[in-house]
Amino acid sequence: MEEEDVDLTMDDDMNELLHFSPDVEQAMEEVFPSQDPLDKPDFNVVEYINTLFPTEQSLSNIDEVVSKIRLKIRHLDDEIRMVVRGQSNVGQDGRQALEEAQQSIQELFTKIRDIKEKAEKSEQMVKEITRDIKQLDHAKRHLTTSITTLNHLHMLVGGVDSLESLVRRRQYGEVANLLQCVLNVLEHFQRYMGIPHIRQLSERVRAVQTELGQQILEDFEEAFPSQGAKRPTGPTMVLQDACLVANILEHRIKQEVIKKFIRQHLSEYLVLFQENQDVAWLDKVDRRYTWIKRQLGEYEDKYGRMFPAEWLMAERIAVEFCHKTRCELSSIMRARTSEIEVKLLLFAIQRTTAFENLLTRRFTGSTFTDWLPKKAKGAPSTNPFEEDDVNSESGSEKDGDLDKVKKPKATETPFQGIISKCFEPHLSVYIESQDRNLADLLERFAVDMKAQSLPKGSLDEAGGVLPSCADLFMYYKKCLVQCSQLSTGESLLALAKVFQKYLQEYSQKILANNLPKVPSSGGGLTIVSLLKDKDGLEVTRFTMDELRLICGTLSTAEYCLATTQQLEEKLKEKVDDNLMEQINLTGEMDMFGMVISSCIQLLVQDLDSACDPALTAMTKMPWQNVEHVGDQSPYVTSIISHIKQNVPVVRDYLASARKYFTQFCIKFANSFIPKFINHVFKCKPVSTVGAEQLLLDTHSLKTVLQDLPSIGSDVVRKAPASYTKIVVKGMTRAEMILKVVMSPQDPPQGFVDNYIKLLSDSSPDTFQKVLDMKGLKRGEQSAMLELFRQRQPPPPAGQEGIAPASGATPEQESSRIRKLEKLIKKRL
Numbered sequence: 001m002e003e004e005d006v007d008l009t010m011d012d013d014m015n016e017l018l019h020f021s022p023d024v025e026q027a028m029e030e031v032f033p034s035q036d037p038l039d040k041p042d043f044n045v046v047e048y049i050n051t052l053f054p055t056e057q058s059l060s061n062i063d064e065v066v067s068k069i070r071l072k073i074r075h076l077d078d079e080i081r082m083v084v085r086g087q088s089n090v091g092q093d094g095r096q097a098l099e100e101a102q103q104s105i106q107e108l109f110t111k112i113r114d115i116k117e118k119a120e121k122s123e124q125m126v127k128e129i130t131r132d133i134k135q136l137d138h139a140k141r142h143l144t145t146s147i148t149t150l151n152h153l154h155m156l157v158g159g160v161d162s163l164e165s166l167v168r169r170r171q172y173g174e175v176a177n178l179l180q181c182v183l184n185v186l187e188h189f190q191r192y193m194g195i196p197h198i199r200q201l202s203e204r205v206r207a208v209q210t211e212l213g214q215q216i217l218e219d220f221e222e223a224f225p226s227q228g229a230k231r232p233t234g235p236t237m238v239l240q241d242a243c244l245v246a247n248i249l250e251h252r253i254k255q256e257v258i259k260k261f262i263r264q265h266l267s268e269y270l271v272l273f274q275e276n277q278d279v280a281w282l283d284k285v286d287r288r289y290t291w292i293k294r295q296l297g298e299y300e301d302k303y304g305r306m307f308p309a310e311w312l313m314a315e316r317i318a319v320e321f322c323h324k325t326r327c328e329l330s331s332i333m334r335a336r337t338s339e340i341e342v343k344l345l346l347f348a349i350q351r352t353t354a355f356e357n358l359l360t361r362r363f364t365g366s367t368f369t370d371w372l373p374k375k376a377k378g379a380p381s382t383n384p385f386e387e388d389d390v391n392s393e394s395g396s397e398k399d400g401d402l403d404k405v406k407k408p409k410a411t412e413t414p415f416q417g418i419i420s421k422c423f424e425p426h427l428s429v430y431i432e433s434q435d436r437n438l439a440d441l442l443e444r445f446a447v448d449m450k451a452q453s454l455p456k457g458s459l460d461e462a463g464g465v466l467p468s469c470a471d472l473f474m475y476y477k478k479c480l481v482q483c484s485q486l487s488t489g490e491s492l493l494a495l496a497k498v499f500q501k502y503l504q505e506y507s508q509k510i511l512a513n514n515l516p517k518v519p520s521s522g523g524g525l526t527i528v529s530l531l532k533d534k535d536g537l538e539v540t541r542f543t544m545d546e547l548r549l550i551c552g553t554l555s556t557a558e559y560c561l562a563t564t565q566q567l568e569e570k571l572k573e574k575v576d577d578n579l580m581e582q583i584n585l586t587g588e589m590d591m592f593g594m595v596i597s598s599c600i601q602l603l604v605q606d607l608d609s610a611c612d613p614a615l616t617a618m619t620k621m622p623w624q625n626v627e628h629v630g631d632q633s634p635y636v637t638s639i640i641s642h643i644k645q646n647v648p649v650v651r652d653y654l655a656s657a658r659k660y661f662t663q664f665c666i667k668f669a670n671s672f673i674p675k676f677i678n679h680v681f682k683c684k685p686v687s688t689v690g691a692e693q694l695l696l697d698t699h700s701l702k703t704v705l706q707d708l709p710s711i712g713s714d715v716v717r718k719a720p721a722s723y724t725k726i727v728v729k730g731m732t733r734a735e736m737i738l739k740v741v742m743s744p745q746d747p748p749q750g751f752v753d754n755y756i757k758l759l760s761d762s763s764p765d766t767f768q769k770v771l772d773m774k775g776l777k778r779g780e781q782s783a784m785l786e787l788f789r790q791r792q793p794p795p796p797a798g799q800e801g802i803a804p805a806s807g808a809t810p811e812q813e814s815s816r817i818r819k820l821e822k823l824i825k826k827r828l
Helices: 003-019 024-033 043-052 057-089 090-170 173-185 194-221 237-248 251-265 269-271 280-301 312-334 342-362 389-394 420-452 467-486 490-513 527-536 542-572 578-580 587-620 634-653 658-682 688-706 721-742 748-759 764-774 780-790 811-826
Strands: none
Touching: 090 173, 090 194, 173 194, 173 237, 194 237, 194 251, 237 251, 237 721, 251 269, 269 280, 269 312, 280 312, 280 342, 312 342, 312 420, 342 420, 420 467, 420 490, 467 490, 467 542, 490 542, 490 578, 490 587, 542 587, 542 634, 587 634, 587 658, 634 658, 634 688, 658 688, 658 721, 658 764, 688 721, 721 748, 721 764, 748 764, 748 780, 764 780
16 A cells, blocks of 8 residues: 555656646647547546446456556656666767767868869969960961061052052053052051051052042043033943942042033033023923933943943933933023913923833932932821822723722832922912812803703712712812822912812802702791691692702712812822821811701701691690590691601612711601690690590601601611600600690699609699690699699709799789780781
């Protein structure tokens, strides 16, 4: 028992000493996982004993359990003893391993130091070995340079002596090759010019170059004297070799040779076409170009091989000829300005531009050093006016249709305008001529319109476009092509002003002034109109030819609007950049837009006026006496008949301008529906059955109006959403008004609530009209109006003191209406 007590006491002490933190316990669990309850940090002795002896009967084997636990304790003590003994030698082994590592490091450092010392000794040995080799390399390079310099000096001395000898004998063929070699060798001695002998040789080379230049100029002067005829023997090999030498000499010698030859070559031209000669005038300008063509041919035959190909002598001759011709033509035109006529000017311009185009195809323009492209518009033109001269004059396009495949703008060359720009100061004659021609053309258009009275064949079958429109723009295109070849500056801008002038005249004189006049008078209410309304006569309407004229004018204005926009783009493309902002045809396009609006308004007025008698008949019907609801009323049948008669005709005539037909439908709906609602208000008094009949008529009209764009057409198309929205909104309002009229007036509160619910109209005037349709007496109307005003929401804050727009009572309004009626009767 004492031994057991000691063991229990030791267990308590161990339990107190071996209490670890949670982190340590978790680490131990990860390193030594165990399912034994004795290894748990929260080990409970009582629970463990209860687990071993759950019942009293299990206590019978307590001795056996105690023996097993003591055996386990002994095993654990043995393991702990062995581990402790095993760890007693770890420190000593660690110290021994550290000492061995330090010893190894010292041995390694000693070996590295020995290797470094050996490497330094090897490097010193290599330097000593290669020092002699470097000295030999330097000696070899210096020796090679000396030998090369001596060879160059020998070549230079010999070359200079040979050059002086060859120059005296004028052996230019050998001089050309030798001179280039001497100059190349002399470049190697630029660093040695401080040596007297080298400087002397350089001066001798410069002297030879100067002498060569003078000799070559003298030889060319002798072969091609400035005064007198050319040598009949033609070029010699001496001159051909001299050109090779001049190509090596300074640039001035080459330029002098070129100028001397060209001046002598064109001396005959200046004599033949002097200002006082008959062939110098514009009517014989093509003889100038014939002469230079012949001269260029002779040059190629006789002198083509004399000059180096890179000199481009043929192109230089042509360019100098162009400059002199421009000066000569400018001078003679200034002296004889009064004799310049349009046909003569155009003839000279056409011949000149044709010659410039020939030069463009023949030469590259490489001799122009100061030429740069004036405009860099590489993108393809989006303008349908972009066509060449042949296409624009062939007349193959039908009615001047300009919607062709777009072509990129032709690349400008320095030969373009090199001569023809001398005609630009005199293009005012051309502009004035085009002004007169366009005035005559517009006058002829006006006479044709009045004479033809628009027969069936006078409109273009394809799009209803007047033929005069196509003729006008074809003429514009022709003028634009001609003028843009001559000038892209002020003259083209002046032509654009002329275009604007006659576009305005065409829109007014040809289109707007020839539209049919509105049948009804513009003075408002007249006795004639009152009598017509009273007697039920139909108003005057446009004839079918007049409708066709209106639609044709609309299509023409649309064509002019689109083509004018293209014309503006083309003018901006052609004109100089600094003048581009002055090209503006917006005003002219607006005028054509106004013509289109006028045409649509005339078509709307025609159909609208056709429906007026039926609406008037609607207001005169006794709606308070209607006993039963039947089919649609006669006035509805009349309106539908007019719509079916008019709309298909307009739609067919505007087949090529579908968007404007849609505008026509929208404007008619915006005009007819408010007018119909106003006539509905005039139907008073209206019984409940009469209101039901009116509601049926309104629904019939609503159905017809919704199908208006495709009425009478074999192909049924869905009406545009914008149009359908207008019709549904307007006609639904008319239906709601009639539903309010159909509602009982008792109780008044329910009638007002029904009105507000169906119409949502806070205007007392509209409510007053509804009460009039119901035929209420004045006293009942006053009570209704007062109740209606009470149901209206209060005004916003800050507007309590503002008086309403219509503050008069119903009695005051009735009195005013009676006074106005008496005044109208007195006036009539």
